[in-house]
Amino acid sequence: MTLSSLPALKHLDADCWDGLCAEPQPFLRHGFLSALEESGSVGPGTGWMPAHQVMLGARGELLAALPAYIKDHSYGEYVFDHGWADACRRAGIAYYPKLLGAIPFSPVSGPRLLGEPSAAGRLLAALTGNLQPQGLSGLHINFTRPEDDVLLQGQEGWLARLGCQFHWRNRGYRDFQDFLDTLASRKRKQMRKEREQVAGQGIEFDWREGHQLSEAEWDFVYLCYANTYRVRGQAPYLTRVFFSLLAERMPEMIRVVLARRAGQPVAMAFSLVGGDSLYGRYWGCLAEFDRLHFETCFYQGMEYAIAKGLQRFDAGAQGEHKLIRGFEPVITRSWHYLCHPGLRAAVAQFLSEERLAVQRYAEQARELLPYRQS
Template sequence: MPLKRLNSLSEIAPDEWNALVPEDQPFLRHGFLSALEDSASLGRHSGWQPEHLLHYEGERLVAALPSYRKWHSYGEYVFDHGWADACERAGIDYYPKLLTAVPFSPVSGPRLLVASGADGFELLKSLPGYLEIEGLSSAHINFTDAMADAALGQQPGWLARLGCQFHWQNRGYRDFQDFLDALSSRKRKQMRKEREQVAGQGIEFEWLQGHELSEAQWDFVYACYANTYAVRRQSPYLSRAFFSLLAERMPQAIRVVLAKQGTRPVAMAFSLVGGDSLYGRYWGCLGEFDRLHFETCFYQGMDYAIANGLQRFDAGAQGEHKLIRGFEPVITRSWHYLRHPGLKTAVADFLERERVGILAYAEEARAALPYRQE
């Protein structure tokens, strides 16, 4: 089956693309992905070349994979650098590869986008042939949902990989104190003390939606975001233009909390809302303030979720420091198709052993949650 390839989302109408995207998935909407492209945050220069694959039945778009040709493995959050290093030692080309994912955003959700009443199996079946024709070493589909897991599990040659993140669940809490009451006494006191330490520094918080921020405020948001990379001597993935474009195209999905000391903003956290979930994405601070990171990135988001009836707060990948603040371990999945037989065999063996470790880690983490034991 021939696949149609888009080298830019500007080649397809937003309504046609969005017709395949569930309403509760802001990261896959045309506005989000096109803002990445149009702001030059993506492109051949960055090692992220858009290569979206489409399947039509007649004139009707029935399935799509938002994908990218990659020349490195940065910004993915499913780490295959070891696989690439092994290939280099063996004289095997690992790059370029094909990645289906949301760039720089380790959020789980649909990856195979399918029109109502259709299925995407034909598109998936065509991928191995596409890789061979294009000279791509492999295909990787990161942070999948249950539908993609079921579909890929039926396709030959795909390897499943597990990961673990920490998400906070709103169990019908009336307010933050109600949440604290569900914790052990020691953890409850610790969180209350952390919040008091921030308040004692004269810091207050203001939540804004996308349409409420001025360009000057977006300048501040970007300065904070870029600073988190500068302190590690790295370049930020996103350009300043991305934030303005996203605010123009998807203002209803944006939530920014500003931390202010008096009238002076000192820190921010940038999130998106989709369905019943809050997704914390970027944070930054332009000063040194005790415990401000925990308050801005975690407690403020939990407060916001409770006040607005949101059921889940995904504050990003990694971070065992989330665990002791009530974020529960959640298993994530990715899928990998490797054309080289020897590489596939070696990776399959590695993933089997890694899977045991990931499941044990998640179980051990669950036992360390701060909630009171009945």
């Protein structure tokens, strides 16, 4: 077997890459990752330099892979290690560049070590030995699935980190009212009132798949997306071209809900669908309307999942406001291999304390869920 680093996925056949993906998750698709690269959303000037790690067989066949990037900052990762980097700066230790196995700007758990477990395990073993010769401080693999955790557990030098997100589960609801009937009376009334407030402003919703949007409508989607960053004084991660490329390459996985008032679009939420899951990713509005964010980003997605028989709605990272709307705490994992022994020991101590805090937080969060007590 031979370990190689690919600077762009266009050098690799799409079917070969997608053939390694055991789950129908959109973020791992060649179309998604290559759209990020070819649109300029990652690459030179972004701090995300593609360096996909691949294991090739004797005939050059692709056996295992890790979507990976060389990073010179920690933005857009959603596993926050800025404190580690700052401690290294004060101690005179180089923290950047580092190698990151992740999906850019997408805090979604899923496969990271692609391929058969035996080949993926060999890829993992080969990677750690190549870090220091390349001037890399370590390897970080974010938002893994349980199968990856099995490969990483007990491996020398690897440290596990826990996080907490909030996901909504469809427990066979017939419709949105059926879901509301599972809630405590006060919470049920609150959600009903929020939805009525939005409807009372004359706002209607229109769901589209990727092939059903015109370029002018994609312009609107991007304007809304970019505006969520600009109002905070930040530049958007994604470029406009990314959305057009994605619509060309995987339109069947795209879902966009447009909020309209008097026939004119005023807000949108962009999602992807894969397997039994809906993944809410981006939202934006061009005018302020009371409770519109909750309706567009949460209630519309929940209602859509029920109608389509989807079992899970992952509406993005963070957000305790999701709890009172029925999104349940879910533990996430990331893994970290740090070459510097002193840094590794310090981070290991920090993570042992943080792990307990995250578990307590998830337990306490569960007590705030709005469901009726049995």
